[in-house]
Amino acid sequence: MTSLDQAADISDLRRLARKRLPRFLFDFIDGGAGAEVTLRANEGDFGAWGLAPRVGVDVAERHTRTDIVGYDSALPLMLAPTGLAGLFRPGGEGAAARAARDAGIPFCLSTNSVASIEELATQAPGGDRWFQYYFLKDEGLTDRMLERAREHGYRVLCLTLDLPVQGRRHRDVRNGFTVPPRLTPQTVLDAALHPAWSLGYLRHGVSFGNFETAQMGGGISTITQHIAALCDSGADWDTVRHVMAKWDGPVVVKGVLHPDDARRAVDLGAATVIVSNHGGRQLDAVPSAVAALPAVAKAVAGRAQVLLDGGVRRGSDIVVARALGADACMIGRPFLWGLAAAGEAGVTRAIEMLAGELDTALALLGRPDVGEIDAEAVFRR
Amino acid sequence: MTSLDQAADISDLRRLARKRLPRFLFDFIDGGAGAEVTLRANEGDFGAWGLAPRVGVDVAERHTRTDIVGYDSALPLMLAPTGLAGLFRPGGEGAAARAARDAGIPFCLSTNSVASIEELATQAPGGDRWFQYYFLKDEGLTDRMLERAREHGYRVLCLTLDLPVQGRRHRDVRNGFTVPPRLTPQTVLDAALHPAWSLGYLRHGVSFGNFETAQMGGGISTITQHIAALCDSGADWDTVRHVMAKWDGPVVVKGVLHPDDARRAVDLGAATVIVSNHGGRQLDAVPSAVAALPAVAKAVAGRAQVLLDGGVRRGSDIVVARALGADACMIGRPFLWGLAAAGEAGVTRAIEMLAGELDTALALLGRPDVGEIDAEAVFRR
Amino acid sequence: MTSLDQAADISDLRRLARKRLPRFLFDFIDGGAGAEVTLRANEGDFGAWGLAPRVGVDVAERHTRTDIVGYDSALPLMLAPTGLAGLFRPGGEGAAARAARDAGIPFCLSTNSVASIEELATQAPGGDRWFQYYFLKDEGLTDRMLERAREHGYRVLCLTLDLPVQGRRHRDVRNGFTVPPRLTPQTVLDAALHPAWSLGYLRHGVSFGNFETAQMGGGISTITQHIAALCDSGADWDTVRHVMAKWDGPVVVKGVLHPDDARRAVDLGAATVIVSNHGGRQLDAVPSAVAALPAVAKAVAGRAQVLLDGGVRRGSDIVVARALGADACMIGRPFLWGLAAAGEAGVTRAIEMLAGELDTALALLGRPDVGEIDAEAVFRR
Amino acid sequence: MTSLDQAADISDLRRLARKRLPRFLFDFIDGGAGAEVTLRANEGDFGAWGLAPRVGVDVAERHTRTDIVGYDSALPLMLAPTGLAGLFRPGGEGAAARAARDAGIPFCLSTNSVASIEELATQAPGGDRWFQYYFLKDEGLTDRMLERAREHGYRVLCLTLDLPVQGRRHRDVRNGFTVPPRLTPQTVLDAALHPAWSLGYLRHGVSFGNFETAQMGGGISTITQHIAALCDSGADWDTVRHVMAKWDGPVVVKGVLHPDDARRAVDLGAATVIVSNHGGRQLDAVPSAVAALPAVAKAVAGRAQVLLDGGVRRGSDIVVARALGADACMIGRPFLWGLAAAGEAGVTRAIEMLAGELDTALALLGRPDVGEIDAEAVFRR
Ligand SMILES: Cc1cc2nc3c(=O)[nH]c(=O)nc-3n(C[C@H](O)[C@H](O)[C@H](O)COP(=O)(O)O)c2cc1C
Ligand SMILES: Cc1cc2nc3c(=O)[nH]c(=O)nc-3n(C[C@H](O)[C@H](O)[C@H](O)COP(=O)(O)O)c2cc1C
Ligand SMILES: Cc1cc2nc3c(=O)[nH]c(=O)nc-3n(C[C@H](O)[C@H](O)[C@H](O)COP(=O)(O)O)c2cc1C
Numbered sequence A, B, C, D: 001m002t003s004l005d006q007a008a009d010i011s012d013l014r015r016l017a018r019k020r021l022p023r024f025l026f027d028f029i030d031g032g033a034g035a036e037v038t039l040r041a042n043e044g045d046f047g048a049w050g051l052a053p054r055v056g057v058d059v060a061e062r063h064t065r066t067d068i069v070g071y072d073s074a075l076p077l078m079l080a081p082t083g084l085a086g087l088f089r090p091g092g093e094g095a096a097a098r099a100a101r102d103a104g105i106p107f108c109l110s111t112n113s114v115a116s117i118e119e120l121a122t123q124a125p126g127g128d129r130w131f132q133y134y135f136l137k138d139e140g141l142t143d144r145m146l147e148r149a150r151e152h153g154y155r156v157l158c159l160t161l162d163l164p165v166q167g168r169r170h171r172d173v174r175n176g177f178t179v180p181p182r183l184t185p186q187t188v189l190d191a192a193l194h195p196a197w198s199l200g201y202l203r204h205g206v207s208f209g210n211f212e213t214a215q216m217g218g219g220i221s222t223i224t225q226h227i228a229a230l231c232d233s234g235a236d237w238d239t240v241r242h243v244m245a246k247w248d249g250p251v252v253v254k255g256v257l258h259p260d261d262a263r264r265a266v267d268l269g270a271a272t273v274i275v276s277n278h279g280g281r282q283l284d285a286v287p288s289a290v291a292a293l294p295a296v297a298k299a300v301a302g303r304a305q306v307l308l309d310g311g312v313r314r315g316s317d318i319v320v321a322r323a324l325g326a327d328a329c330m331i332g333r334p335f336l337w338g339l340a341a342a343g344e345a346g347v348t349r350a351i352e353m354l355a356g357e358l359d360t361a362l363a364l365l366g367r368p369d370v371g372e373i374d375a376e377a378v379f380r381r
């Protein structure tokens, strides 16, 4: 498998990304916190569930359209907010947002994107656009940021709660990863060995587009320093309520694993709870997203939507998530791998792969409408 | 282990096949859908069962004859329908059918065979011959095909229900596998490295023998395209009833994993239910055949026979299947590996290996008659 | 680890044996039947049990003496009957028997030994000597053999019940193993690469010492052919009773895994039941010895002794076996590896390793007397 | 990862230590008894527990101070007693003790240290200092040793109960490890390949600092011989009581896995029970420390403190231990790896890693005070 043509599934996109990116960047995407137990469990725990197919059903037509926080999405799928996407490809956020838009699914921009709120809106006009917000220490900064998002057509506000401090990602420490990448013999060699990426990078540079250099303290820093400088580890549910009040559209809460926290978020008016452990990047050894899902879905009890992210790599993962109570899934790494491998075409391919696998799964399950997927469609291995 | 002489078990035949076949063909046989979880489970889940031997029993004589859909088979075993067997060896279907006939066990020809219904009947006269049918969009084609099968002495009609659309087999995508094989630098090199296979192929060519080129849209296509063009993804239980009515001999239904589907098939008059997930080639993550067997056998409750295929690699697997309620087993890959490795002699060897292992197992279990195998003969690990 | 001096445990003796023996011989010792599931489980299932140590106990003196079928053995351990030991070292049976005698533990000669009943008695006078018998088709041969054993001081008769036919050992098929080794390019090369073994072999030759060439049909044969020619697959419990009646000393029954068979053996007057699956060499997928032990011990209920063999590799395995109801253990491969590695000194070392490990385990368990080991000493992981 | 700068977690310190130490020394630290099942379980069984995080909590301030046997420790962590630390770095015990002192956590000197009781007190004045005692055969020697410890400011006496005899550490046997290292071609080559260590060693030599050469029988010996010569395998609970009476400060009992032994120790007046299997170095196959902890904590029932050592490698392990009833943890290998890698700075780094990981875990768990960690903070996987 050497080209996008021969890429059969998401793992192939990952392989292509590995070839194109310097190691320290591939690791930044790929890696997780601590011993990466949760990272692996995010993918692996989907394997605890099997599919229960029925035969003798007319499956000539399949249906996958799904409401996501009020948007009629073509798939029960959307792109998760990911920082620094523009570091993997020049214009990365725009490419991803266009691919999502053209596939008819929502896209969420991260606080820590390379493209600013405004740039992204220009790079990818139209589509269903969300903005992900990290609690900032500076209230003025918060207000301006939400204001900018509202003005540029971001419909949904996504509050990420699982990052009061940055997780400990050992690969980044070992690689000496900083933003922008610091020049060391190791990183220079690494970049030299991946010229396709390096040329793009040298032509475009990289920074946290939503912040001014002054706000970031200027210069080179680790992500951990960036977060510690700007983010508010003192934010609590009151802060959540406070920020929610500043936004007049739907607010979703991301990073919930405990049913009581899910209940709390819904009580405060969250339109959706996103079951997520930040892709295994924050606290290692916490439950995988799919393991945490059933109890959260039960706690939410239909009072809000439930999304899930973390480890979704196949169409059947979406089936499992639906069967366990999620309305839809978000993907992080899968689209970043596609992006790193082949830009917008790569993101499109990632979405197509999952859409195609979902379609086949619905046909072979004998449940041609994704809305029919219920607990009977899966079984615990 | 380098020759058929030293081949001790089915895994050795697989190794020999791997040597002789171009990679894209070996993978076509060997591979499964998706992440190949079900493929591995088909084999692996037999390992969940142990054998409970008794000693002090006279086992001088062992008995393995078993009724299979009315045929007095020498073994509780038969060859499963497999498409394109003639691609692995010129005349492959004929070789396999003769080996089955000479071993006194049934053979089932696939809709998608290289040898046509008529050719196979000529290549391998006699023996117990079945025909496997995929639901075709074109009713006229269906009628002609069943007519041809009846005329040429196919006794049993096998309806495969688990292929309304083709499964997603990533190895085939990565290898760019088509029928006939498309010439790419990769496939040409692959073929050049396996001259024994390539010479045979160049001399004989390959096509889907039961279809005319026009019916297939002509030219090179992936199996997925072939299936999508000809097969009816709208077939349901009514279609099953409809086709059953066209056949006056016994009809068996293949591809059942759910007990309710098994009941349904028996209600419609199926002589036999074949517990199968198509060798893990259709929907990944469904239950392994052996895991699905007990509930199906219970649902059928003696109203019809139960066969199983998927992962049968050893004589003891047949013992386990019998103990869990199957009357007999079918094998797919094991005989294809033998065929690819050594033609008819290889198929004969595959059957002999399983027969020999079964014989030894009956002796060492202290249950010399395969008919005596019941739930006591096995235990759950 | 390159010499006996640095060998720390049984696995080191196995490594040394691997170096010294031609591959086909190492595999003959090391291998098992089928996929070697039971072979691995014999060792692995000991790992299902943990040890529960107590502290604050005076363990200055440890005691390991144990009655084995009436013999006051220095250890709860003895050497299992193994065919062809003399093939691994010239005079192998004698070396092993002397090592056992000098360690104060019983030794059991196999029907299929290289040294005959008489030769062994000469090579290793004294000690507690048993004779293992396979049911032979020829009653006259049986009578003579038992007569010879009795005359030469074999105290206990061991009836092996789990070999009505020979198991299917794939390694031996792949290696083309025969007795005496057939000369093929492969075996000759293999032998040439292991000159230490080959010289010994060339000087001494090898045959089944208890049979005359005529009885064996003469010439080269596989073990499977040898067994099929001489052994009686029709032997049943009546045959057991019949042979028992021919022996006036204690008779033990080897190869029992099912509690009902254990009960039957005791009812017929067996002094001891040996829980064994023939070291995983007969029927694959049967329970490991240690997994089968508790139910057998319960069935025997103190009416006879219980021994276990299969997978004993460490002193703690003996503790586990005792805790689960065995009086003592037998070892097969461990002493054969020692023998192949270093002759009598190697067997002595194998015994010493297990004795030393047992001694340390008793001390660190806070149960200095092996007789105190009960179910409390272990726990299920 | 090649330098201390890039070391991200304890496993990196281990890698650095492996590079710097001769193999026989690395193995002496790294290895365990028998098949190292317990060694692996010590680490692995922490993986049986997951963390249950809460969000929406103000975690701007985190608290880790913990009382350890009356000392106000900066962390719920201390350094375990380890023999021969001075062999891995000249002045090793002093370096470790200073690092502990400067981090504000206790340090425990081993009976078998290279630095004597007096030397350590000089090398590392101040800090909370404990002395670990092995039961010696010679009562006079005992009295003098306790006297020396008391005089030099050792506050707590730690009685290690799980070493009546030395465990069987196969790596040491295979490596021919002795104290001082015996000159063999193998050890000389090994040392030559690790010149940094060897130079330090040649300059400083090594011996058991708390014993006079005469007491040890002089010359080169294995640790097993050293222990057998000096230690009293007859010590029992009466001996414990007897030695406790000689010490007027707090006494802690180390090496308890069974709840009844824990109760016994507390009944005798132990201030603390240390759940430990000596880092998997004594009896293999005993429970891991973390597996044994809950039952011990329940048995102690608050009547004394409970510490745990064995397998603590991450901040989250400390969280798990706290949640299961331990007041604090000890680490052995982690600080020895740091010491071998980089002397005092390496020990400091090991402590900082665990402190930092613990801090992040408290933040991301939404439980900023280590005192709030209870059973709700973890879940059984
Ligand atoms: C490189 C990368 C950067 C991320 N940045 C953010 C972020 O800025 N904000 C956020 O809420 N989540 C962020 N995430 C987490 C994702 O939103 C999402 O939870 C996670 O990627 C889902 O797991 P998956 O990668 O297995 O699909 C990031 C994830 C990755 C891989
Ligand atoms: C190369 C190949 C082609 C197959 N073609 C067909 C087919 O045309 N029709 C069908 O009903 N099943 C087909 N099968 C499935 C087999 O009938 C059978 O269910 C499966 O091979 C059993 O699993 P096993 O290969 O592990 O024995 C095919 C299987 C293989 C390996
Ligand atoms: C090379 C070899 C030859 C054997 N030959 C005999 C035999 O002749 N008779 C018999 O009763 N058991 C025989 N056995 C089985 C042993 O008596 C014993 O059951 C087995 O070796 C125990 O398992 P272990 O090897 O794991 O200790 C043989 C085992 C081996 C490894």
Ligand SMILES: Cc1cc2nc3c(=O)[nH]c(=O)nc-3n(C[C@H](O)[C@H](O)[C@H](O)COP(=O)(O)O)c2cc1C
Pocket: D028, D029, D030, D042, D080, D081, D082, D083, D084, D110, D111, D112, D132, D160, D254, D276, D277, D278, D279, D280, D281, D309, D310, D311, D312, D330, D331, D332, D333, D334, D336
């Ligand atoms: C090299 C080494 C030497 C040790 N020496 C002693 C000792 O002299 N006295 C003692 O009580 N424990 C000793 N221990 C055990 C430690 O106190 C502690 O129980 C163990 O190291 C904890 O496990 P960990 O290494 O996984 O952290 C030693 C451990 C190691 C690794």
